[in-house]
Amino acid sequence: MPYHWSETSQVDKVQTLTLWPHQSLPPKGLAAFVLATFTMITLPLFGLLGTKLLWGLLPFLMIAVLGVWYALSRSQKDRSILEVLTISPEETRLVRHNPRTEAQDWICNTYWVRPTLHRNEGPVPNYVTMLGNGREVEIGAFLSEEERLVLFGDLCERLDH
Numbered sequence: 001m002p003y004h005w006s007e008t009s010q011v012d013k014v015q016t017l018t019l020w021p022h023q024s025l026p027p028k029g030l031a032a033f034v035l036a037t038f039t040m041i042t043l044p045l046f047g048l049l050g051t052k053l054l055w056g057l058l059p060f061l062m063i064a065v066l067g068v069w070y071a072l073s074r075s076q077k078d079r080s081i082l083e084v085l086t087i088s089p090e091e092t093r094l095v096r097h098n099p100r101t102e103a104q105d106w107i108c109n110t111y112w113v114r115p116t117l118h119r120n121e122g123p124v125p126n127y128v129t130m131l132g133n134g135r136e137v138e139i140g141a142f143l144s145e146e147e148r149l150v151l152f153g154d155l156c157e158r159l160d161h
Helices: 025-047 052-078 146-159
Strands: 003-009 014-019 083-089 090-097 104-109 113-117 127-132 135-136
Touching: 003 135, 003 146, 014 146, 025 052, 090 127, 104 127, 104 135, 113 146
Parallel strands: none
Antiparallel strands: 003 014, 014 083, 083 090, 090 104, 113 127, 127 135
16 A cells, blocks of 8 residues: 555554555666666667768667656656645644645644545545545545545544544
8 A cells, every 4th residue: 555654642642644656666667677778779779880870870769768768757756746644633634745836735623524435526436535624635546446445444434434
């Protein structure tokens, strides 16, 4: 599961949930993939060593390698979302750290927080939201359908609903 519950204080009964999207390609994997792409592209060029055709093809092949690197690193940055939900007896706070924009913050009295599961009405199946303080905020939209169902059960259990 790409989320983790932790109790930050036994005395205050503060619980923290940290959610993050799946990262199928770690930074070392990205480097290995780009290196393998570079190697596979340059292998056929050995037959063209010493010819003018090599210099005609080389810029386009290097642009292709740079394009692969840029696309994969951009995708990796886009997936650097982090959501932190803190539940205390008095206050519930959700902070979403986005890749290229400011963090989004939502605070509500814990008594009034209501987790809601939208089975088919949301942008994704089993869409999970929390309602409170006059706002409805999404949580874990980047998780899979099954993971959102488990998350909804966890939220209901931890919020005593």
